[in-house]
Amino acid sequence: MDFLRYFAAETTSAEGDIFSALGIDWRLLILQIIAFIILVVLLGKFVYPWLMKSVDDRQAKIEEASKAAEAAKEAAEKNQVEVEKLLSRARKEAAEIVNTAKTESSEMLSTSEKKAKDTAEQIITNAHSQIEKDVEHARKQLHNDTIELIALATEKVVAKTHDNKADNKLITAALKEVQ
């Protein structure tokens, strides 16, 4: 750089033209332009392609990521729809299961009630039948006891009141009856 300043100072003092009036050293300017061009060339040769490639790669990655995100979003939306469908189906099936369970429980309850009712009616019928049998048995027993009582009373009364005269009449009547 010291060399360039020195060369510029020499050139400025020697020329003394408009550039000098403006404070511009044209040599230095040319050197700077050349350096700039070299820099641009070097950048264009080595840095820019790498940079562009890097940017392109980055952009590609971003686009890929974006596409992936989009696909994931679509997949998520699709999954969401599937999940909604599954949930809906599950809710429907659950509702059917609940309805079926309710129906079955209702039928079971109805069946149990009917069975209990039938059993109760059977018990009542049996009880009525047993009561009728007991009453009939008691009637028979009363009838037989009454007959026995009548026979015993008749025996006692006849033994005390039936005299010879009455017995003779009875025998005479019996003879007429059997003849």
Next chain:
Amino acid sequence: MAKKLSRRILAKYVADQLVKKDGHALVLQQLAAYLIENKRTDEALLIVRDIEHELMNRGVVIARITSSHSLSDELQKSIADFTKKQTGAKTVVTELGVDKSVLGGFRLDLPGKQIDRTIANQLMTLRTKFKKV
């Protein structure tokens, strides 16, 4: 040892002798002796029954009358006449028995037949006929 005589033969013999009306006591003694000698006294009642049957076949009926009191001659005659009609017998021999348990009426036992018109029998009929099982 003498041959064992059957009850029927014995009954026929005794009945014949009884119908002849001579030696009643003798034939009965002979029968008793025979039964004792042959150790057949336990058949006495059966033989008496057979004799009664044989007598009935010969027109003589033994009628046992059972009542709760002693019957008059008139009633006994009525029963004897009734017996003649029932059996067709020429002679009826009545035996009267008194049994208070019959309560009233009479029971007539003939060979192979019984006519029970007692109050006790009627009460028994009442008990058995009208009882419900």
